[in-house]
Amino acid sequence: MSMDLFFWIIAFLINLALMASTFYQIVILTDLEADYINIYDSATSINRIILPEFIVQGVFCASFLLTWHWFMFLITVPVTCYHVMLFLKRQHLFDVTEAFRFLNAEKKFRLIKLGDTTSGPWTGN
Template sequence: MVGDAWTWLVFFFFLIFLVAMLVFQLVCLTDLELDYINPYELGNKINGVIVPEFITYGVLCFLFLATRHLVMFLLGVPLLYYNFILYRKRHHLIDITEIYNKLTKEKTRRFIKLGYIMFILFMCLFWMIYNILEEHD
């Protein structure tokens, strides 16, 4: 099935985009820690990419479900639920008045999300390579 390899490629690019957004957030938090930017700039930069990150991840999970890749969808559901809970409780945005008190927690949260996305990325890469090799047989 030629279309399946292309589908995995689309998933791969979605995941690379998510990794880039999380790395950007981690770099911004590190810049604040090293006093290269002020909290107001940090808030503007990170808060501008959090909702697109959540939407991108939600679309990716929907695509997993729509293309009937149920294992990948089930792997993605915990982070999707976590993002939903953060959004519902309004804890998804950076509070610039409390950022110095929560800096370690925010960095840790993003590192865990990055590790989880990297796991899903490697699973996606495995299935993409598997499908490409399966087509040549």
């Protein structure tokens, strides 16, 4: 099995994990909006997976750069840059006190992020 094929299989699995994480966050936010879950539990559930998701997204983007897959790197770099910006501003965690004020914006961001991750490794280079 060639290394390129192995890389694309790994990238596909990582992309599926990122999509599942983002979809899980959307479901949690929708449950919060419909009052099926309390604010503390939703914030705890989302904040637990935020940092690992950011790290995986950064490694995913860097792996495309290091393997010279420029098109896929350019697709993943906006979300990675946005994650870095949020982390540096310390706005990456879901705040319990501001949950309902930013609920629609958080859902929109995750829907956009879900759309970006669906253009994953199967689009080719």
